[in-house]
Amino acid sequence: MPNSAAIIAHDHAIVAAVNALRQGQIVVYPTETFYGLAADPFSPDAMDRLFALKGRDSAKTVALIAPDAASAFALASDVPAIARRLSDRFWPGPLTLVLAARIGLHDSLIGPDGGVGVRVSPHSIASALAAGLGHPITATSANLAGEPPATTVAAARAAFSDRVSVYLDGGELTATTPSTIVVCDHNGWRVIRAGAIATDQIIATLDATEPR
Numbered sequence: 080m081p082n083s084a085a086i087i088a089h090d091h092a093i094v095a096a097v098n099a100l101r102q103g104q105i106v107v108y109p110t111e112t113f114y115g116l117a118a119d120p121f122s123p124d125a126m127d128r129l130f131a132l133k134g135r136d137s138a139k140t141v142a143l144i145a146p147d148a149a150s151a152f153a154l155a156s157d158v159p160a161i162a163r164r165l166s167d168r169f170w171p172g173p174l175t176l177v178l179a180a181r182i183g184l185h186d187s188l189i190g191p192d193g194g195v196g197v198r199v200s201p202h203s204i205a206s207a208l209a210a211g212l213g214h215p216i217t218a219t220s221a222n223l224a225g226e227p228p229a230t231t232v233a234a235a236r237a238a239f240s241d242r243v244s245v246y247l248d249g250g251e252l253t254a255t256t257p258s259t260i261v262v263c264d265h266n267g268w269r270v271i272r273a274g275a276i277a278t279d280q281i282i283a284t285l286d287a288t289e290p291r
Contacts, residue, residue: 092247093204097211099244100125105132107221107235109249110144110205111173112257112275113228114221114235116243117144117208126185129217132242134224141187142175142196142260143215144205150214151197154188156181161285162263168284171201173258173275175218198258204249220257228257 096106096117103125106117116133118125120143130137145151148166152158155178162176180188180195188195197215200206209216220228221235229235232248259274261281268285270278 092245093207093211096208096245096247100208100212100216102244103128104244105129105239105242106208106245106247107229107232107239107243108204108208108216108247109202109232109252110200110218111171111202112254113230113252114232114249115144115205115218116221117216117218119212120185120188120215120217123185126187126217129219130187132239133219133222135219136224137187139187140190140196142198142218142258143188144200144209144218145197145215146199146206146210146213148199150209151176151199152178154181154184154195154197154215155179157265159263159265161268164285164288165261165263165268165281166199168288169276169280170199171206172198173254173256174198175258175260175272177260177262177271179264192262192264194262194264196260202249204247208247230254 100119103122108117118129157179175196175198177194177196222228223238230252232246257274259276260272262269
């Protein structure tokens with residue numbers, strides 16, 4: 080069935096996807112967990128388009144994927160030592176850290192406690208997309224609000240059709256759990272969503288790296 084949205088997965092396709100993001104459009108892309116919807120989080124129009132596309136409540140915050148730890152931490156007003164220890168151990172990987180957000184971020188990126196969630200993905204396409212844009216991309220799952228996250232590009236396309244500019248095909252994704260979400264602040268750390276990285280792994284990492 081004809082569709083104007085492109086489904087592409089070759090290296091040069093990242094350029095097309097990055098150009099779409101710079102124009103305020105939405106891109107479907109694979110991550111180490113599920114397919115995600117990428118928008119430029121520093122474009123208010125793109126963020127509005129993202130929420131309208133998903134049918135998502137604007138009060139719900141959106142996490143981000145950064146190209147590297149430096150870009151991730153640039154989103155924060157403060158980066159506790161615990162966050163740096165966890166990032167050293169688990170990034171790139173399915174660990175989203177929630178840090179105190181710096182001033183100027185879009186409201187939809189900031190939770191009720193003032194935090195912004197970000198991770199560095201080990202998936203080559205997700206990483207290349209964020210690196211090509213030069214700053215973090217949104218990491219909300221590629222599904223309509225209330226529906227299961229997409230594990231294939233076909234499932235994402237069935238949901239969004241040509242309302243998405245570019246589909247980056249990473250094959251069928253086999254993850255069964257989302258990223259683990261950990262808040263790091265002046266009170267320490269706490270898991271607010273269990274996921275691919277077990278709490279026991281986090282405890283072991285922090286115990287092993289605790290200053291003596």
